[in-house]
Amino acid sequence: MKVSQRVKEVPYSAIRKLTPFADEAKKKGKKIYHLNIGEPDTETPGEFFDAIKNYDTKRLGYAHSKGLVELREATSKYYKDRGVDFDPDDEIVITTGASEALVFSLICVSDLGDKILTCNPFYSNYHTIFRQIGVNPQTFDTHVEDGYKLPDYETILAAVTEETSAILISNPSNPTGAVYTEEEIRRLARVAKERDLFIIADEVYREYVFDNDEFISFAEIEGIEDRLIVLDSISKRFGACGARIGSVASKNKDLMKEVVKLATGRLAAPTIDQIGATKLYDVSTDYFEDVKNEYQRRRDCIYEELSKIDGVKVYPSRGAFYVMPELPVDNTEDFAKWLLTDFDVDGETVMVAPADGFYHDSDAGKKQVRIAFVLNCEDLKKAIRILNLGIIEYNKLKK
Ligand SMILES: Cc1ncc(COP(=O)(O)O)c(C=O)c1O
Known part of the structure; x- marks a missing residue:
């Protein structure tokens, strides 16, 4: 008996690929800012x-x-x-x-x-x-x-x-x-x-x-x-x-x-x-307005913070709650894993989705990550500062 070849060919979700490393980090007591999953944190009406x-x-x-x-x-x-x-x-x-x-x-x-x-x-x-x-x-x-x-x-x-x-x-x-x-x-x-x-x-x-x-x-x-x-x-x-x-x-x-x-x-x-x-569907349209305004504030926060990091290529997202910047690291999958396994700032680290799994027939994603801005502005700022320190430390180790 063997599992089918076709199921073997189904790739792991790029978004959850690093979850075992995150689980391990949490077991060791690290706090993780999750920027990897696009699940709204706003209340269901x-x-x-x-x-x-x-x-x-x-x-x-x-x-x-x-x-x-x-x-x-x-x-x-x-x-x-x-x-x-x-x-x-x-x-x-x-x-x-x-x-x-x-x-x-x-x-x-x-x-x-x-x-x-x-x-x-x-x-x-x-x-x-x-x-x-x-x-x-x-x-x-x-x-x-x-x-x-x-x-x-x-x-x-x-x-x-x-x-x-x-x-x-x-x-x-x-x-x-x-x-x-x-x-x-x-x-x-x-x-x-x-x-x-x-x-x-x-x-x-x-x-x-x-x-x-x-x-x-x-x-x-x-x-x-x-x-x-x-x-x-x-x-x-x-x-x-x-x-x-x-x-x-x-x-x-x-x-x-x-x-x-x-x-x-x-x-x-x-x-x-x-x-x-x-x-x-009976919910008033004010609900959409309020939630959208909150995501726009977060978009502004994340764009401002990412723009401060040397070597990052970023742009203001126009919608949804994602941004896919290019980072100054050689391989974002290794980097994202390292952030979970080997790095923290006062016991805190950040989880991002390496972008390779969002591409077909292209290496562009190896330098990019997808960030979901589903945390409040204060936490987003903390998370991006940790990401910045992570980039500096990781590149020092790579030299
Ligand atoms: C672009 C896009 N399409 C479809 C889905 C799936 O949505 P659902 O939760 O309704 O299955 C998602 C979920 O993240 C999505 O981002």
């Missing part, structure tokens, strides 16, 4: 918990495979309030997080061995899901120097091959914090039309766009309705990662029938979480 407490039933049954009608309607209204029309009956399916929405979408648009076009760097769990499904990433590069803007039309077009079936893009971006302009989105849409590709738009961070910039959804671009699939989630929107509720939406009804087929095969997303999620 009470509406979620109240709805579950008030759910009066003697039997916890399966929900509809497409999701509870009330939640599909609430999701549809959320979109409608933002000028986007998805019918709750046949254009939205509730999933177990955006993660499952992505699995369903990829299965619906690709065959084994197909290629999915995305930008370097990309959300590292895409690697895991690509390997599970049997598709391969294909990438065009974006760069730290300009805050990871998209390259020009010709460069993106040149990355498409006969095997490419879809473009997958996270906007606002995990891992870079880039937010694409309407022009950049239209550029991708033009490539998709030119080469007849689906577009999978992962917009789970759409609430977090800074500096009063406007978020433009792919769903607002005319002429791509039949090729567009929008992934969504309550994980980041409402700080409710543990609820595991997301959705997939498309105006392509044939495609949505296939999504429903897959959804039926896994029976249903969790009923209780859907009950709570439905009520989250």
Whole structure:
């Protein structure tokens, strides 16, 4: 008996790769500032918990495979309030997080061995899901120097091959914090039309766009309705990662029938979480404003602190809660591990995600790290000062 070759080929999550070293450091009494995981530290609105407490039933049954009608309607209204029309009956399916929405979408648009076009760097769990499904990433590069803007039309077009079936893009971006302009989105849409590709738009961070910039959804671009699939989630929107509720939406009804087929095969997303999620959509828009303002303050803090470090290449993130700077060290994976195993400042250290796992066919990530600014400003400042001292010490040892 042996475990399959294909599971062996699934990479470890880049974000959690160093967790055993962190566990070991904690056992030794070190305090760790976690900048490696993108889990909001903001409170989940009470509406979620109240709805579950008030759910009066003697039997916890399966929900509809497409999701509870009330939640599909609430999701549809959320979109409608933002000028986007998805019918709750046949254009939205509730999933177990955006993660499952992505699995369903990829299965619906690709065959084994197909290629999915995305930008370097990309959300590292895409690697895991690509390997599970049997598709391969294909990438065009974006760069730290300009805050990871998209390259020009010709460069993106040149990355498409006969095997490419879809473009997958996270906007606002995990891992870079880039937010694409309407022009950049239209550029991708033009490539998709030119080469007849689906577009999978992962917009789970759409609430977090800074500096009063406007978020433009792919769903607002005319002429791509039949090729567009929008992934969504309550994980980041409402700080409710543990609820595991997301959705997939498309105006392509044939495609949505296939999504429903897959959804039926896994029976249903969790009923209780859907009950709570439905009520989250009653939360006032002030909630989003307050949370966004807090992340913007943190963005300002982290940018200011990182800019003070000699040799760091950094830019102000435009959205989400990530930044991916380049550090003046030879290998960020070794460095990040060393921070946990061999370094501390008065018993405290910092954990960052080495960026190599966010890239395909590129060494750029070996000099970069992804930082999630999910700590308050005071802790972020402390964490970045520790990182700075770590860089100095590590480079002395390397000489
Ligand atoms: C870009 C992106 N897409 C999808 C997901 C998965 O979200 P969910 O918790 O809804 O599965 C994440 C989670 O971090 C993410 O960053």
